[in-house]
Amino acid sequence: MTESTAKLASAISKPSGRRWRRRRSGTWGTGQARLLLLPALAFLTLFLVLPLGITLYNSFLASPVLAKPDGYFGAANYVYISGTGIYIDIIIRTLRICAFVVIFTILFSYPTAFIFRRYARLGSGSAILILSFPMLAGPLVVVLGWMILLADGGPVNSWLMWLGITSSPIEILRSEAAIIIALVQFTLPFAVLNIFNALSQVEHHLIEAARSLGASPLRRFWHVILPLSLPGVLSAAVITFSLAISSFIAPAYLGGGTKLVMTTLISETILGSYDLAMASTIAVVLLVFSLTVVIAMNSALTRHAARR
Template sequence: MIRSKKLTWALALPALALIFVFMILPITNMVEMSFRTPGSSEPFGEDYTWMHYTRILGDGYYWGVLRRSLYTAGIVTLLCLVVSYPIAWHLSRAKGFKAVFLYACIASPLMTGVLVRNFGWMIVAALNGPLNESLIALGIIERPLRLLFTQSLVILALVHVFVPFMVLPINNALRNIPQSLTEASASMGASRYQVFRDIILPLSFPGIQPGVILVYVLAVAAYVTPALLGGQMVSYMPTLIIGELTGTFQWPFGSALAIVLSFSTVLVVVLFTRLTWKLNERARA
């Protein structure tokens, strides 16, 4: 028994070391940095202060940017769920070459570099780009729409890249639903809608919940896509944080912004987990 415990700890030590070095230590340093005073000739001073949090919480501009970041992440997550569920359903029923083809299509956004993907969106959404030209040719609009540097384009681009992170966990949950349950319900006179509402949807929630959390966290922390497609017209917390850290070299204030964003994200995730806990437990029962 003692030898088994020692072996378990020996195998766990590398993982614990990685967690400490790349997660706990950076977060601890960031929290400590957020209380530092601004430096005159250096990015931070020697003393400690609450002034950065007071500035953030007392300024309506930062509250607005935080709300926009959380709201945009929520919209992206909801759209990803709506788009991903039918895809995951078809993927869970696919076999052979069809399944491989669908997996390749779903993973295709992740196979393209983030800069290449976003520059592609910039070309598509330009005033004289293919999207505006197609809408004009179809008679839907009379003159080009300004799509670039808007919140709508940022949301569309984030949905494009985050759909795979929603599809895969839902697909795994759907594959674990015994087909005998749906067949038995249908044989007892249940309609397709009733089968979906009472059996498939509740039993797929163990895949929906982690997919929603993963996409939401990724959308809140996204930087490159909002920076390129939102530009200076639409501000998000990650762009403000990077601007403070690398633009003005205000490391303490940038760290405080990061802590506020992280705390708000964790609060939303915890609230969502608590609200959906009973649904998850019902599906696992």
């Protein structure tokens, strides 16, 4: 147990760990590390773990809508959520949106990262910085832009009509499509960065070896580059999924009041009816979905790395 965690720790801190190995076993070294970590661990325990613990506790108090007796403590909210169509619909919609976002983001970001790697000057220069600009500008401004673009009489509708795709303006806002479009745009730079980093680590001599053995560009891609870059794709998918399931501003504005997802359901539950118990329950469900996927995908990545 101890040995395996030590191995894990040293694997994570590989670049610097090697240089500082001398201090690893000394109690003095660990004591100092403990001192450096203590403020952060105390701070996070008080203002992250404790609040989340209270949230978990509150999720077992009964929501006012359930009219349970005072002092009730149990899974009533969870039972209610899992038996109520509206809640189930919202959970399924959330996961469906996330699935579409992950698929489209990977489909768009892989070729982009590939081009960055192929034309190395692009990847090393400001091109990626410019591409990642929306993640710095923040989702609010970006969603404002989508609201202007996708409005009923807005530019996108005029282009669609000019192209003859539709004859009269269609309603794009207040649809799941609008949420998916905005989230793909928002998550794309994160995914491109991850896949680009993975592609950059594919060693050039492996591709050269395949070339010298007569493999065509397509075969080189399919049998060498793609398999070696798959961990990067998977980690891009993890990041995209967790950004999508956590997103609030895009569904709040582009989905309208009718296309609720789990995050907007939490805000409705608190700001609409100040039902902290039910909001806590939804938050716990959201965390379970989000962390399960992230942890499962991460352990798949670790297993993959261990095999190689």
